[in-house]
Amino acid sequence: MIQKTLQQITDMMDCETNSTFSNVTIEGVCIDSRKVEQGNLFIPFKGENVDGHQYVRGAIEKGAAASLWQKDVPNPPNDLPILIVDDPLVALQQLARAYREQLHIKIVGVTGSNGKTTTKDMITNLLSTQYSVQKTEGNYNNHIGLPLTILSLKQDTEVAVLEMGMSAKGEIDFLTKLARPDIAVITNIGEAHLQDLGSREAIAEAKLEITNGLHENGLIVYFGDEPLLTRSLARENRFRICTFGYSDQNTLYPVNIHQSHDGSVFSICGLDNVQFELPVLGKHNVLNALAAMLVANELDVSFESMKESLRHVELTKMRMEIIEGQKGERIINDAYNASPTSMKAAIELITYLEGFEEKIVVLGDMLELGPDEKIFHEEVGKSMNAEKIEYVFTYGPLGEHIARGALTVFPKDRVFSFRDKQKLIDQLRSVITGKEIILVKASRGMKLEEVVQSLKG
Structure with missing residues (x-):
């Protein structure tokens, strides 16, 4: 420091x-x-x-x-x-900027609508096999948190992995010019902050601000299946580009992905016969791992080292965290944040996960979605598969719209909607036998981790 x-x-x-x-x-x-x-x-x-x-x-x-x-x-x-x-705030930022200039260090900046923290954690794990690495702790990813993180960097730290969050245009621009990353990562473009920015196009523009502070000839790693990013970066020649995604047009893409209750196993293009094990559920987390692998490859970490590191990756709490309940049921605690994209991805995961007699989803309000928020919630409800999911529980006033959408595909006796968290917990407990897997997901402000805590063994 x-x-x-x-x-x-x-x-x-x-x-x-x-x-x-x-x-x-x-x-x-x-x-x-x-x-x-x-x-x-x-x-x-x-x-x-x-x-x-x-x-x-x-x-x-x-x-x-x-x-x-x-x-x-x-x-x-x-x-x-x-x-x-x-x-004092301006002084703090000035001090961080000056200190960063004095450090002989590689900076990796990470932004995106979903998966920032998970990707940051994965990058840190992969790079730690070869370097002394520090990362953004907690949610220190804004105009106060980022300067504090920079000022906490040790003199002998070789790589810093810095998360950059935003709620309005211009905020990423400020953060990236302060941190001056050598590598910039954009995980995806979702619907978070539609309330403030108005459109996915505007969100993409705001996330792309991370390139404004990128070193000349630096590397940008981004989700190549997103047209809003691909179109904007197609003619970019100030820095190098690597992409990840499902499409074989990307620099790095998965050849196959297998999901189990213990995590994910996947292989990648160019290394079809090598299986990478990830103790984290969700195809979207495999994409986060691909982004991390591109960063590690840029810094000369071998794929063999990555394979071993991914097996033991540790993520920040409440991100697809698997917990055992009192009766032996498995609970996926993904209660830290939610958007329509990430919620649908989590629901898809639990829908096709094998080895469980019943599947239950507990979903809460997704915040900051703007004037179409009710439509987004209802679409989530309509997207669920009643043949694969036994019960739907919702919490909050917007959660009621998830329930309304779910009632178009589920019988009434399998959909429960609450504004009282304790009543939700009591009803949930009444249907649990111990042979289920339960997904718990909502925006952070809904505090659905309290539901998880009530079920823990």
């Missing part, structure tokens, strides 16, 4: 400090006074309800070496190592 004296920091961002403290050394940064570690630079943000400046003295007493202080906030403590700045 960043280790600098206050004098050095004044050369990295616009600030003023008392020369008495110029030799004070900071180690790492922190924006939460409750989580301050020894030597941190504390960053106080001034919000509508809470002003972080009131915690500056306490943060230093807990071990922080120094703190920023916003210029228009009165009474900065003269007896403490303080850096006066116009805006």
Whole structure:
């Protein structure tokens, strides 16, 4: 992580400090006074309800070496190592940008509507066989989280895998110009953020902003089956291109995919006789693995090393996480996020998964889909196969539209819709025998992991 004296920091961002403290050394940064570690630079943000400046003295007493202080906030403590700045957020971003310039490191930037975190995790796993790698932790993928991640990078880190999220146009542009990736990955273009951006075309444009910070002759890896990306990048000559997808027109595509309750087995073009094992369910996750493999190949990781690494890949929680329930049922916890594309992919997975007597789906609201949100939900319900899925449970006001669509193909006694989570749990428990597989999926705001927790053995 960043280790600098206050004098050095004044050369990295616009600030003023008392020369008495110029030799004070900071180690790492922190924006939460409750989580301050020894030597941190504390960053106080001034919000509508809470002003972080009131915690500056306490943060230093807990071990922080120094703190920023916003210029228009009165009474900065003269007896403490303080850096006066116009805006602590801008200063944080300036510091991260300057620190990134000093690092001799490869940066992999990852964006997309679905699968960003899973792909980031897979890339990290593959590269860790050969390099010292750090990645974005949690959801630190925005204008605050990305600078914090960059400033947490160790001097000896060789590759950083940075997730870049967005909700509006221009946000990826800012992040990629801050991180300046050597490799950029776009996992796909879905419907998330339709509410803010209005169309899939606009979403594609926003995701493509990741190329704005890409190093000259850098590599972009993207989902080649997406026409919105292919058309935009067809005449691109500023950087190199590799694609992944199901079509044989891609640089890397699967020759076959086999799904079991333990995960996925697949082979790839050019290595038809080699089987790659992935302890993660879903064909869409095989695509995420292909994206990761292209990145690893660019950095000279052998396919033999990738094969071994993929067998033991570990993903962030609540992404196709397989859990055993109290009666022995299997639960697929995919409750971190949802869009029509990812929900249909998860439903398709459970529909054709073999080895279970019954299949149950528990689906909640998909958020931020804009004016057509009810139509998207109803289409998900209509898309389900009543011959393969025994019960449909929905949660939330938009989930009711999933149920409405499902009732066009399912009998009434196999579709249940709730706005009360506990009532859903009680009804779900009443139909479980222990021989089922249960998919639980919704947008993060629905907190459907609470359903999973209630069923865990």
